[in-house]
Amino acid sequence: MAAPTGPKGGIIEVNDLRTIGRIVSKNWYLVAIALVLSAVLSYLYAYKIPDVYGASTQILLKDQTAYDYQSQMYRNIGYVSAYGDIVNQKRVLTSYDLIDRTLDKLDFQVSYFIIGRFKTSQIYSNLPFTVDMQVLNTKLYERPIDLHIIDPATYSVSYDAGEGVVTKRFPFHKDVADADFTLRITPNADISAATIGRYAATDYRFIRHARERQVSKYARALTVEDIPYTSILQIAVEDEVADRAKLFLDTLSSEYIKYTLQGDIDINENTLKYIDKQLDEVSGILGQYEDDLQRYLRSKDILDLNKESSMYFNQLVDLDVQKRRFQLMIESVDNLR
Numbered sequence: 500m501a502a503p504t505g506p507k508g509g510i511i512e513v514n515d516l517r518t519i520g521r522i523v524s525k526n527w528y529l530v531a532i533a534l535v536l537s538a539v540l541s542y543l544y545a546y547k548i549p550d551v552y553g554a555s556t557q558i559l560l561k562d563q564t565a566y567d568y569q570s571q572m573y574r575n576i577g578y579v580s581a582y583g584d585i586v587n588q589k590r591v592l593t594s595y596d597l598i599d600r601t602l603d604k605l606d607f608q609v610s611y612f613i614i615g616r617f618k619t620s621q622i623y624s625n626l627p628f629t630v631d632m633q634v635l636n637t638k639l640y641e642r643p644i645d646l647h648i649i650d651p652a653t654y655s656v657s658y659d660a661g662e663g664v665v666t667k668r669f670p671f672h673k674d675v676a677d678a679d680f681t682l683r684i685t686p687n688a689d690i691s692a693a694t695i696g697r698y699a700a701t702d703y704r705f706i707r708h709a710r711e712r713q714v715s716k717y718a719r720a721l722t723v724e725d726i727p728y729t730s731i732l733q734i735a736v737e738d739e740v741a742d743r744a745k746l747f748l749d750t751l752s753s754e755y756i757k758y759t760l761q762g763d764i765d766i767n768e769n770t771l772k773y774i775d776k777q778l779d780e781v782s783g784i785l786g787q788y789e790d791d792l793q794r795y796l797r798s799k800d801i802l803d804l805n806k807e808s809s810m811y812f813n814q815l816v817d818l819d820v821q822k823r824r825f826q827l828m829i830e831s832v833d834n835l836r
Contacts (some may be wrong), residue, residue, distance in 0.1 A: 551739060552740065554741065558732045592734060597755060602710065609708070610706045623740040628703075635679055635681070639658065642660070643658070646705060648695070658679075
């Protein structure tokens with residue numbers, strides 16, 4: 500018969516804890532360095548993450564006091580107002596066509612950046628220059644292009660189209676073209692011999708966007724929610740530049756209003772066309788009746804219907820007078836009896 504075993508020790512024994520304590524006491528500086536390094540790396544990572552801003556606006560879909568008479572008219576002719584379908588309006592606001600029309604009104608095709616030591620910041624206002632670029636090599640879409648101002652009349656661009664970094668020098672204020680693009684850069688600031696040092700010391704970058712990717716980007720960043728118990732839609736968008744987010748929402752709202760107004764105009768035009776068509780049909784029917792009446796008059800040798808009707812009416816009146824006179828005579832004879 501086997502002898503009973505004694506009680507087992509815990510998972511971590513006292514000797515293990517003492518060993519860990521001796522190791523930490525001898526290498527405490529490594530732990531401190533690791534903590535400091537982690538804090539620095541976390542700060543740099545958080546610092547390099549681009550800021551994202553949000554903007555929102557609200558759209559009133561339907562004002563009952565202003566459009567109630569129209570709704571009643573539309574119901575009478577069988578028209579169902581699209582304003583009542585909030586789901587459809589959400590789809591319109593996030594549709595490819597409406598976002599594409601919005602971007603047509605905005606200068607968002609090029610993004611501008613300032614390259615710092617630790618962080619690259621995107622800018623939208625107070626740009627030192629404006630880029631007008633048409634891409635011929637589609638590989639350059641969404642690729643960073645570095646720009647360096649050399650002197651008041653010259654700049655250089657560096658980019659990688661898939662075959663290594665290429666650097667080219669061009670003059671300001673002139674249209675240039677090569678196999679990859681057509682480019683014109685116009686300074687917005689006074690770049691002179693006195694200020695060239697400040698601009699030459701700054702590294703700039705720009706990115707030429709493809710329209711379909713921009714539309715997809717804003718479609719993903721756009722959210723449309725309906726406020727409960729109202730006919731109001733709240734639209735929000737996120738962007739790395741606050742001013743650009745506000746401008747996008749303002750333009751989107753304007754294009755949406757134009758779209759809805761155009762819908763009303765189309766409905767009114769179709770209604771007028773329908774009414775004109777009905778009037779034409781009624782006019783045709785009346786014309787047919789008039790022709791039938793004329794044929795009847797000719798078949799009965801009636802030359803002037805109004806004159807003959809007046810004559811017959813006068814005869815009817817005379818006969819009625821005679822009838823009344825005869826009735827009086829009969830009553831007089833009856834009284835004599």
